Structure formats: structure tokens, C-alpha cells
Amino acid sequence: MSAFSRIAQSPGLAVPVLLLWTLGWALASAEEPADDVRKGRALYVSQQCWQCHGHEGQGGVAGNRIAPTRYPYEAFARLVRFTNLMPAYSPKVLSDEQLRLIYAYVRSMPEPPPLEEIPELDFD
Ligand code: HEC
Incomplete structure (x- = not known):
């Protein structure tokens, strides 16, 4: 008897196994933050x-x-490199690669x- 049919024939086992399988699937399909986003955040x-x-x-x-x-990206980089009120970040302080990673982070934020x-802003 295969493991699968053993599980299918014993309802006591089927429920926890099904729950674990669902949980595993949900965790595996949860979106991992891309490596760039993680580095960009740092x-x-x-x-x-x-x-x-x-x-x-x-x-x-x-x-x-x-x-x-x-x-x-081009507009974002220009604003960071040549700003008005903000301290400008030259490529000597922040490389293009680093700026791209920061951009990936800032872009990844949800709307x-x-x-x-x-609800807290509903004053009616
Ligand atoms: C000391 C404060 C300060 C720091 C640190 C700072 N910013 Fe700013 N940033 C500002 C201010 C103030 C503005 C508005 C500039 C203006 O209107 O001229 C701005 C504007 C911007 C803008 C343009 C936003 C828009 O819509 O016009 C971007 C993009 C930006 N910052 C990104 C960054 C990034 C990325 C970093 C870090 C690498 C950073 N800033 C660090 C103060 C700061």
C-alpha cells in the first residue's frame, strides 16, 4: 500500500496531512523579497x-x-544626484549600483x- 493511499484511507491522518500540505504550499508561494530589494533596504x-x-x-x-x-530610474537618480534642498549624493559616496538597489527597494513598497x-480617517 502506498503512503498516499494509506493517508487517504485513514481520515485521522488525512486532515493533519492536508493541513500541513496547504501550509507548506502557502509558505512556499509567499513572495520572497527579491535580493535587490533586501540589499536596497540595507x-x-x-x-x-x-x-x-x-x-x-x-x-x-x-x-x-x-x-x-x-x-x-533615470529621473530618480537625477533627483538624488542633483538636488536642491537635499544633500546631493555623488557617485563617490553612492555608486550607481548602490543607487539602483535603493531604487529597487523604494519601488517595491506597496501603494x-x-x-x-x-477607518481611522473616517470622521462620519
Ligand atoms: C538630510 C535630509 C535628507 C536625506 C538624508 C535624504 N533626502 Fe532625499 N530629499 C530631502 C528633501 C528635503 C527633498 C526635497 C528636495 C527638493 O525639493 O529640492 C528630497 C527629495 C528626494 C527625492 C525627490 C522626491 C520628489 O518627488 O521630488 C528623492 C527621489 C530622494 N530625495 C531620495 C533620497 C534617497 C534615495 C536618499 C538616500 C540615498 C535621500 N533622499 C536622502 C531630504 C533628504
């Missing part, structure tokens, strides 16, 4: 972007919201929900 922290733009790029007292960014869908 750079975002070490390069101090969070100090002004917040840890999730949500914006703060000193810097505006930058995530999720809608800029194509916030529409204001109407945030």
Missing part, C-alpha cells in the same frame, strides 16, 4: 535616507514621501490604501 538605512524620508519612504519632517516611487479605506 543601503537605504546605511546611507541615511530614512532620516528625512522615513523608514518606509513615507516621508517625514525633513523629506517628502518617496515610496512607492513612480519615477523611472498605500485610498484614504476612504482607512
